[in-house]
Amino acid sequence: MAGVTLRNIVKRYGDVEAVRGINLDIADEEFVVLVGPSGCGKSTTLRMIAGLEDISDGDIAIDGDVVNDVPPKDRDIAMVFQNYALYPHMTVAENMSFGLRLKRYPKAEIKARVDEAARILDIRELLDRKPKALSGGQRQRVAMGRAIVRNPKVFLFDEPLSNLDAKLRVQMRTEIKKVHLKVRTTTVYVTHDQVEAMTLADRVVVMNHGRIEQIGPPNELYHHPRTRFVAGFIGSPAMNFIPVQLEQASGGLTMRLSDTIAMPVPAARTERYKAHVGQSGLVLGVRPEHITDAQSASGANIVPFDIRLDVIEPMGNETLVYFTLSGETMCGRVSPEAGAADGEPLKLAANLNHMHLIDAKGEVL
């Protein structure tokens, strides 16, 4: 069991910088998820921790030892791959014990460890099967079993669930979390799916263009994103962004969304935003759940406005409504009883208590 430390990690492919200086401290027993769009450098970072990619610059330490030049097999890590990478010619038990056999562990110990891992993952009856005879979820378990038997310092997961169908993915997500609670091994988990990141992580690391955008517990990222990228990436449906003009008005500050719609800034935020009056390129960010039908929402800083809907998506428990404001497609979540219909007008309300104001550089103010 051990922590992982990344110091100014850089990865260059020729002239292209895939990873541009990452600093990250992962504590012992922590479950950290690297999340970001494809090409953001999250997989490369994971593979550098694993030792499958050379590090162009910086240091990686596992349990306090710099491992930059240590080959993967000596880093005491285990990795679960996207396509599971099970050895097709070996049985499940052989797959799980391959690493131990290479290290010439005693037979009894190998058997004990395989049995223990199989018990944890509930795959004892599969031990004699070949990977070909397993379902996707079972293969996933075996891949995890192969990691568990090694009893490594760190687990590395590289998008382990993306080859599963939606239902199985949810199930295995829970499974991975349960296993982590049982074995308590430091885990670095890479995914492009923000839901996976939110549900699994102790801390989420959002990456973009080879840099870390924000590190934090899931809820902190959701409620207090520090950049426009994080604000837009975390949450589904995604946060609405709309350009605004910040104006000085009699009672405080006003945000002008369009010629017809202007909204007052909550009084509590006046002080924070005062310096940005008249600044160009400001963007208002509001999550869809904070745009509701006007009937079911009222209170301080909840601003009603009239709009004509484009399309609606009834989800049963709620209805997603889409409309256009200043050329931006916006999404709101209204109650099914609100009477929303395709192409019809509706009175909506924006809850500005949860608004974010973002400047031209993409930073949340």
Added chain:
Amino acid sequence: MADAVLTSSSPVRRATARPGAIRRFFQRKSTIAFLMALPLILLIFGLVIYPAFYAIYLSMLRKSMTSIAWMRNCSWLPDAICTRIPFGNMQFLFTRETFWMVVYQSCLFAITAVIFKAIFGFIIAHFVHNIPAKGQRKWRGMLLIPWVIPPAMSTLAWLWLFDPSYSAFNYILSGMGFGRIPWTGDASWARFSVILVNIWVGAPFFMIMYLAALKSVPDQLYEAAEIDGANWWQRIWYVTLPMMRNIIAITALFSTIVTFANFDIVRVLTAGGPLDQTHLFATWAFRLGIEGGDIPLGASVSLFMVPILAVAAVFILRDINQRGNEA
């Protein structure tokens, strides 16, 4: 800068013992890879590339003074210069009627054989593809047998079938009232015979390649074409052929190389006869170089295969790369 970070902010320890430079070199991935590929590299350079260039060198040599008298067209120059002018053998070859006969026969042999192999292969592949799937394996297995038998052995059977006095074909023909055919005795018939045997050996290969290509054309395409109103012939022309174009080209080019460089069939069936009329580059080079002992001249003859082989090789490489990119 990184060091500053380390000392100030992290509990990081540096591994102290580093393996020696030589050991590191031998543990490097690229070094190991190179060592694993080394036997292959040695083989290619020592036994393919070196001999190929050695052949060029040999072709510039002259076997003896007696043959120089024949071949040189530079007798007006001082001997010191004339004997060193390269391609004396080539010039000599150009003056020989047999050489031009060999050029003609090699091209005729290769072109005719490849065309017919391709046509037969295509037709047979279609018939095999037409029949129910469960019977295909059996037929395919049977039809590939000519390709499996060592050509020298099967050509012996043809030689016996073509035997001047006991030809089993002539027995049938005379039974039907036709005259005897001098299968290997007459120049035109001998040419026909070697081409026939080559087609017999090579058509199954085309059949297998085309069959594999036919199987890779998705059925939906045919169904879509049928719904669009394409008849049988249009389906072949607009669906099958374009989808198979690449594999047809690769197979034909492969076969061109192999056929052009053929040795076994002509050697066993006619040994170049009658009167050197069926010699190919390979068999003539063997006759001159190994049997005749004139290695430089033999090497010169075999080198004449290179231009055509090179052109075919370039096209194959291009098609294979295309295929790789499509996949």
Added chain:
Amino acid sequence: MTAAAMASDKSAPTRKVQYGSMSRDRAWALRWSYFFLVIFAAFFLLPPIYMFITSLKTSAEISAATNPWWVYNPTLSNYAELLTKPEYLTFFKNSVIVSVFVVTITMLISIPAAFALSRMRFWGSATLATGVFLTYLVPDTLLFIPMFKMFAVFHEITGIQLLNRWWVLLVVYPTLTVPFCTWIMIGYFASIPKELDEAAIIDGASWFQTLTRIFVPVALPGIIAATIFAFTVSWAQFLYPLAFTTSVDQLVLPVGIITTLIRGDVFAWGQIMTGALLGALPPLIIYAFLMDYYIAGLTAGATKG
């Protein structure tokens, strides 16, 4: 057009034009297919069948003016004679030894090389992969004369005689087998997901262990196909032994049959056909049992490695 036609068909299912029955058309197509397949199969199988017919005949019957397509007095004397002839057995033995050694050498060279070329990448590895393929296209008929001279020169320099020794074939046959086998092994290895060797590396396997414990077992079908190819090429090779070996005790089967059984104009056709048939048998037997691997190897050459 079709949509409209279909719509009207649905509402009024009347048949305007009398089409031929579709199943009847198919049945006829099938019949024609079988008809032509039988003809082609007859053409393709004629020589081996005729070999077999002749091999069962006595010399007297062969030279008699009877129907050559029929055996009137079947006899196994040709087989008995040939299989007790020491020189024929020598040819057979030489062929077996040469082929087995060549297959072994080929695999030992091409499997590690294919692994290195497809997985490990080093300076010039991409060029080498293309070079391997081009080498495969260089025919034996281009190389036998310079090789002949090379071996003669080699003898002059080192005193080691390579010509007219059966084992010289162990040196030259790999030039025919290794490039193709390497090429198709590169293709097979390339089809193995990259994560598999990464998993092995993380599990603690060295590159060599990754090759022997993961890649070789996983690519076994490819290795079998390559082995079959190497064997059939070595077994059938005719030009090199014809050029490089002359003494009766050094010959391999194809050359042996052609040079010793054909003496001048006296053709012992019964024995020649028997010898040729027996010579064709090992590849045919392998083919009969491993047809799918054989065909996989055949078609693999036309794909990118």
